[in-house]
Amino acid sequence: MTKNSKPIALIILSGGGFTFETQCLLREIESGFRFVYLATRFGGEPGEPGIPPGVRYEVPSFSSMTQRSYLRSIDAFIKTFMTTRRVIRTEAIDVIIAIGCSHAVPMLLAGRSTRCRSVYIESITRVDKLSNTGRMIYHLRLSSRFLVQWPKLQERYPASELGSIL
Amino acid sequence: MIFVTVGTTMPFDELLREIDQLAGQGKLGEPLICQTGQSKYQLANGEQFIGRPSIADLIDQATLVISHGGATVIQLLIARKPFVAFPNPRGAGDHQTSFLREVARVSDISWSSNVSDLAQLIGERRNKGPATIPADFPRAGNIIRQFVAGQ
Numbered sequence: 001m002t003k004n005s006k007p008i009a010l011i012i013l014s015g016g017g018f019t020f021e022t023q024c025l026l027r028e029i030e031s032g033f034r035f036v037y038l039a040t041r042f043g044g045e046p047g048e049p050g051i052p053p054g055v056r057y058e059v060p061s062f063s064s065m066t067q068r069s070y071l072r073s074i075d076a077f078i079k080t081f082m083t084t085r086r087v088i089r090t091e092a093i094d095v096i097i098a099i100g101c102s103h104a105v106p107m108l109l110a111g112r113s114t115r116c117r118s119v120y121i122e123s124i125t126r127v128d129k130l131s132n133t134g135r136m137i138y139h140l141r142l143s144s145r146f147l148v149q150w151p152k153l154q155e156r157y158p159a160s161e162l163g164s165i166l
Numbered sequence: 167m168i169f170v171t172v173g174t175t176m177p178f179d180e181l182l183r184e185i186d187q188l189a190g191q192g193k194l195g196e197p198l199i200c201q202t203g204q205s206k207y208q209l210a211n212g213e214q215f216i217g218r219p220s221i222a223d224l225i226d227q228a229t230l231v232i233s234h235g236g237a238t239v240i241q242l243l244i245a246r247k248p249f250v251a252f253p254n255p256r257g258a259g260d261h262q263t264s265f266l267r268e269v270a271r272v273s274d275i276s277w278s279s280n281v282s283d284l285a286q287l288i289g290e291r292r293n294k295g296p297a298t299i300p301a302d303f304p305r306a307g308n309i310i311r312q313f314v315a316g317q
Contacts, residue, residue: 007314015219016174017237024244028307033314042219049222063175095314119310125237127268129259145313147306150268163306166240166299 007094009033010087013043013051014101015061021099021124023050024165036091038083038103055091057083062102077106084110095119098143099165100126104133108142121147124165128152169228170200173236174217176256179207184281185232186211193285199224230291232284235262235277239269246296250287251277273299 011026013019026035027050035054037046040061046054060076063069084107087093096111098104100123111118120143122134127150130138137143138157147163148154154162170185172178182205189198189211198212201221208214222241225231231242235253242249253262266277275297276287 009314016217017241020241021237024240025306025310028305029310032311042217044219048220095310097310117313119306119313121306123237124240125235125265126261127264129261129264131261132258145309147309149303149306151303152268161309162304163309164303165306166244166303 006032006034008036008092010036010038010084010091010093010096010107011054012059012098012101012103012107013037013039014103015040015043017125018099018101018123019044021121021165025097025099025121026050026052028165036087036093038080038087038107040103057087059083059103073102076103081106081110085114088114088116097121099123100131100133102133105136105142108137112142118143119145119147121163121165122149122153122160124149126150126153128156130157167197167199167224167228168194168230168232169221169224170198170232171221171224171238172201172203172205172234172254173238174203176234176254177203177205178234178252178254178256179205181232181234181252181254181281181284182207182209182214184284188285188288194288196229199228230288232288235266239266239275240299243269243273243275243297243299246298248291248294248296249275250284250291251275252281252284253277253279255279269299273297 030052037056038059059080062073062076080103096118099121120137146160148160149164186209200214202214231249233251276291
């Protein structure tokens with residue numbers, strides 16, 4: 001971050017409920033940041049209502065709306081990891097922020113390998129158990145800060161913090 | 167218009183079948199539009215689509231929304247839209263049931279694990295109007311701002 005400029009946050013727009021939760025967070029923080037986005041094809045467009053303007057890099061989805069496959073997931077993982085590493089360098093990212101989605105794992109792995117700070121927020125739909133994505137990030141300590149949105153979940157995972165998008 | 171959304175990651179045919187039957191029996195009294203995601207069920211009494219980037223306009227136009235137990239529930243609470251929710255039991259660890267149960271502790275939402283309760287819950291929600299949710303947990307936005315400023 002250069003002096004007198006806003007920090008740059010790398011945000012993932014993966015679609016569906018995750019994009020909605022991300023929009024709730026963006027509403028809270030948009031005045032203090034500039035944004036760069038990784039987005040799936042239908043994840044959302046910077047500049048549309050609820051998504052502040054910013055540079056957009058497309059990444060594949062881990063699943064289509066009609067099916068899931070391991071090959072597709074592996075492809076999405078590798079491409080998201082490589083894109084994140086490149087974007088961290090070229091866009092001078094200050095912090096990576098991801099809510100819930102599968103893309104968080106390769107993004108935060110890339111962040112850790114380049115010493116970029118990061119925040120992971122577990123989806124608001126997870127009340128008492130972490131998602132597979134959340135478990136991986138929590139136990140491998142892939143994010144600098146790990147937030148959950150329900151007190152019950154925070155009690156169960158003491159290294160997490162309570163922080164809601166609402 | 168009644169809008170049904172079941173998300174994009176898991177099928178929820180039993181919910182679609184139930185609402186389609188109610189529409190076929192003339193019990194809804196308004197048109198039906200369903201976002202069906204990975205479900206296989208084909209509606210006989212309404213329009214359907216797999217998914218699209220935003221469903222906010224359909225939520226806005228609907229008089230009542232029927233939703234799976236995903237983050238859409240929060241979207242509906244924020245939008246103050248009357249809705250009925252059913253957890254999709256295919257969710258990992260049945261997390262949609264835990265989520266709706268927890269939301270129901272702080273909000274008077276209409277929900278059930280049994281889709282055969284749909285007609286009754288639609289009537290209940292039409293009478294009650296929109297549910298609300300308090301927002302008194304620490305804010306993630308504040309934590310992120312302080313974290314980045316503290317470098």
